[in-house]
Amino acid sequence: xxxxxxxxxxxxxxxxxxxxxxxxxxxxxxxxxxxxxxxxxxxxxxxxxxxxxxxxxxxxxxxxxxxxxxxxxxxxxxxxxxxxxxxxxxxxxxxxxxxxxxxxxxxxxxxxxxxxxxxxxxxxxxxxxxxxxxxxxxxxxxxxxxxxxxxxxxxxxxxxxxxxxxxxxxxxxxxxxxxxxxxxxxxxxxxxxxxxxxxxxxxxxxxxxxxxxxxxxxxxxxxxxxxxxxxxxxxxxxxxxxxxxxxxxxxxxxxxxxxxxxxxxxxxxxxxxxxxxxxxxxxxxxxxxxxxxxxxxxxxxxxxxxxxxxxxxxxxxxxxxxxxxxxxxxxxxxxxxxxxxxxxxxxxxxxxxxxxxxxxxxxxxxxxxxxxxxxxxxxxxxxxxxxxxxxxxxxxxxxxxxxxxxxxxxxxxxxxxxxxxxxxxxxxxxxxxxxxxxxxxxxxxxxxxxxxxxxxxxxxxxxxxxxxxxxxxxxxxx
Numbered sequence: 001x002x003x004x005x006x007x008x009x010x011x012x013x014x015x016x017x018x019x020x021x022x023x024x025x026x027x028x029x030x031x032x033x034x035x036x037x038x039x040x041x042x043x044x045x046x047x048x049x050x051x052x053x054x055x056x057x058x059x060x061x062x063x064x065x066x067x068x069x070x071x072x073x074x075x076x077x078x079x080x081x082x083x084x085x086x087x088x089x090x091x092x093x094x095x096x097x098x099x100x101x102x103x104x105x106x107x108x109x110x111x112x113x114x115x116x117x118x119x120x121x122x123x124x125x126x127x128x129x130x131x132x133x134x135x136x137x138x139x140x141x142x143x144x145x146x147x148x149x150x151x152x153x154x155x156x157x158x159x160x161x162x163x164x165x166x167x168x169x170x171x172x173x174x175x176x177x178x179x180x181x182x183x184x185x186x187x188x189x190x191x192x193x194x195x196x197x198x199x200x201x202x203x204x205x206x207x208x209x210x211x212x213x214x215x216x217x218x219x220x221x222x223x224x225x226x227x228x229x230x231x232x233x234x235x236x237x238x239x240x241x242x243x244x245x246x247x248x249x250x251x252x253x254x255x256x257x258x259x260x261x262x263x264x265x266x267x268x269x270x271x272x273x274x275x276x277x278x279x280x281x282x283x284x285x286x287x288x289x290x291x292x293x294x295x296x297x298x299x300x301x302x303x304x305x306x307x308x309x310x311x312x313x314x315x316x317x318x319x320x321x322x323x324x325x326x327x328x329x330x331x332x333x334x335x336x337x338x339x340x341x342x343x344x345x346x347x348x349x350x351x352x353x354x355x356x357x358x359x360x361x362x363x364x365x366x367x368x369x370x371x372x373x374x375x376x377x378x379x380x381x382x383x384x385x386x387x388x389x390x391x392x393x394x395x396x397x398x399x400x401x402x403x404x405x406x407x408x409x410x411x412x413x414x415x416x417x418x419x420x421x422x423x424x425x426x427x428x429x430x431x432x433x434x435x436x437x438x439x440x441x442x443x444x445x446x447x448x449x450x451x452x453x454x455x456x457x458x459x460x461x462x463x464x465x466x467x468x469x470x471x472x473x474x475x476x477x478x
Contacts, residue, residue, distance in 0.1 A: 075108045075124040079131070085272065087131060089147075089160070090138035092267035143289065145265065146372065146402060149272050152176050153388060153395055155191035157248050160272035162265050167373030169398035171386075175250075176398055181373070184255040185262060187269075193246040199225060202247060206238050235259060237266065241275040248275040290477050295367035295407035296320065296340060297419060298469040300454050303345035306445065307406035307473055308421050309338040314477050320345075321368075321378060321472040330452050335444045336421045339452055340473065350457035351408060351416050351469035353442045358411035358418075361387045364463065365400050365420060367407025368472040380467045387439070396420065399437040406473065408466045409439050415461040417442050 079087065088107065091097055096113040097106065108124040115122045120130065141147070146164030151157070155175045165185060166178035175189035192202065203225045207215050213236065216229035228237040235256055240249030250273065254262045296307035305320060309331050312318060318326045323342045330339040365383045374381070383404070388395045400407070405422035418439035446456050459465070 074105045076111065076126055079126070083131070083135070086138050087126070087134050088271045089268045090134040090141070092271050093138060093141040093264045095264055095267075097267055097271075141264075141268075146289075146370075147268070151277065152189050153397055155189045155248050156276070157189050157191075157250065158272065158274040158277045159187075159189065159250060160269050161187065163402050164370070164372045165265070167369070167401050169401065171398055181375075184258055186253040187250060188253075189248075189250045190240075191246065191248050195245065197247065199223070199240070199242045199247060202240065203227070206240070235262075239270070239273065243276050289475075292475040292477070293368070293370045293403045294405045294422075294473050294475070295403060295420070295470050296326075296473045297351045297406065297408060297416075298348045298471065299339075299350050299449060299457070301346065301348050301350055303342040303348060304452075304454055305340040305342065305471065305473065306419065306449070307338050307340060308419070309333065309336050310422060311405055311473070311475055312338045312340070315475040316478055317476040319474040319476070321474065323348075323471060326473065330448075332448050335440055335448055337419070337440060337445065337448050339448070339454075349465070349468040352459045352461040352465050353446060353456045354411070354415035354417045354461055355442075356415075356417075357441075358387070358409075358415070360412050362412060363387055363396075364410040364414075365396070365404060365407055366410065366463065366466045366470055367400060367404035367420065368470060369401045370403035373401045373403065378472060380470055382463065382467075394418070394439040394441070396437040396439065403472070405437070407470055410461075410463060410466055413461075414463045414466070416466055419445060 076084075088110075091107075091110040091114060094114065094117070096110040096117070111126055112122050112124045114120075114134070115124075115130070118130075118133075126134070144164075145162035147160060148163045149158065149160045152159065152175065154171075161178055165180055166187060167181060168179045170177045170179075172188045172190070174191050177186065177188045179186040199222075200220065203218070203220050206225075206227055207213065207218060210231065212232040214230045215227060218227040218229075219225060223243070224239070224241040226237070226239050228235070230236070231253060233256065234253050237252045238249065240247050252266055252269070292311055294307055294311035296305035298304070299306045303323070305326060312328050312331075315328075318328065318340060320326045320340065320342050323345050326340040326342045328338055329341045331337065363385050365385055367381060367383075368378060369381050371377060381401075383400050385396045385398060385400065388397050396409075400420060404420050407420045408416045409418040409420055411417050418441045421438050421440050449456055
């Protein structure tokens with residue numbers, strides 16, 4: 001029963017049902033919608049006659065033609081889009097998105113569920129106090145899971161991800177992959193632009209590949225599809241959209257043992273998923289963390305540290321792990337750099353900065369991941385990535401784990417050629433493909449340090465030098 005509710009809630013969240021009776025193909029036994037009479041027409045076509053009320057045999061594919069009434073109007077039209085996304089996420093976290101009765105607007109139905117659950121007046125329209133309560137609830141859950149709304153630089157999709165849970169990033173075929181430390185939860189984006197690939201053919205292929213997939217629910221529409229079921233012993237779901245001959249989507253895979261934890265996350269992900277983000281589209285800001293972890297480069301033996309400016313904003317206290325409290329003494333909004341100073345620190349090992357651009361696109365990243373992603377640890381860690389050039393900026397794919405912002409980027413020779421800058425603190429992007437992490441080049445760093453009368457360290461650059469010259473910084477906000 002839980003699985004059935006999950007599939008329905010997920011489909012409603014991503015908008016799979018509004019036109020289902022007119023142009024969709026449903027497969028599996030989890031849908032309660034009566035099947036239409038058998039037809040030879042292609043999926044999405046409307047047959048000449050139907051036979052309503054006929055039970056659908058398990059594993060069959062039918063095409064429905066009964067035209068149902070349009071969904072009832074949204075009773076909350078005045079909520080701004082950014083706030084609406086946050087409220088939608090809060091309703092998803094709480095499990096209020098489900099099958100809307102009598103073709104009711106899904107958002108309105110979710111609001112009624114929330115009002116009933118909280119013993120409020122069930123109107124379907126949120127009061128100001130109820131909106132405030134929902135937004136506060138969403139903020140708590142976002143902080144708990146490290147919620148981030150990001151734009152994938154490889155596929156161009158926009159999606160919400162639980163950063164604390166999916167702390168391992170890697171490259172995938174045609175997209176990006178995020179997974180938990182033990183692989184029990186995985187998310188993978190994909191993009192396909194092939195004249196020989198149609199949405200219908202991909203729909204059929206995704207139901208059969210890999211061969212361990214057993215479909216329990218599927219919906220095919222003219223511009224999108226949704227598939228879910230079992231893949232071996234794991235739950236899986238696939239969502240894809242097509243536009244101008246290009247298909248974009250994502251796959252979610254998780255162990256059945258964590259279904260109770262993952263279900264609200266998946267629906268929250270679906271509510272933020274945008275396969276083709278509109279330029280200039282404004283989304284809700286990622287929740288500002290009360291305690292944020294990052295990395296800093298030691299740039300002088302006397303206690304100067306360099307880090308990402310964004311992670312030092314609004315800090316009541318900044319701590320350099322093992323060194324003491326740090327003060328932000330300078331910043332450059334254009335370059336995204338912030339200079340910290342730990343007073344009383346001496347004989348630190350400053351980073352040796354390279355004098356030229358990196359050779360090749362393969363790079364090594366050095367930083368101190370968020371303790372959540374390393375079991376409470378504080379170890380300096382390395383990660384592999386590749387550079388992607390775009391608009392005069394070098395981006396990282398895949399982006400490193402949380403906590404790497406402010407860390408070192410090394411080329412194949414072990415030379416430090418730039419600093420890692422996070423690009424996912426706030427998502428209000430004018431670009432459909434704003435990436436998660438970029439590189440502040442070494443020349444920009446040297447110019448900034450020069451303006452602060454700090455001479456760049458000289459010597460032999462190496463991975464060992466980089467590891468010795470990075471420290472964890474902790475920002476504590478009110």
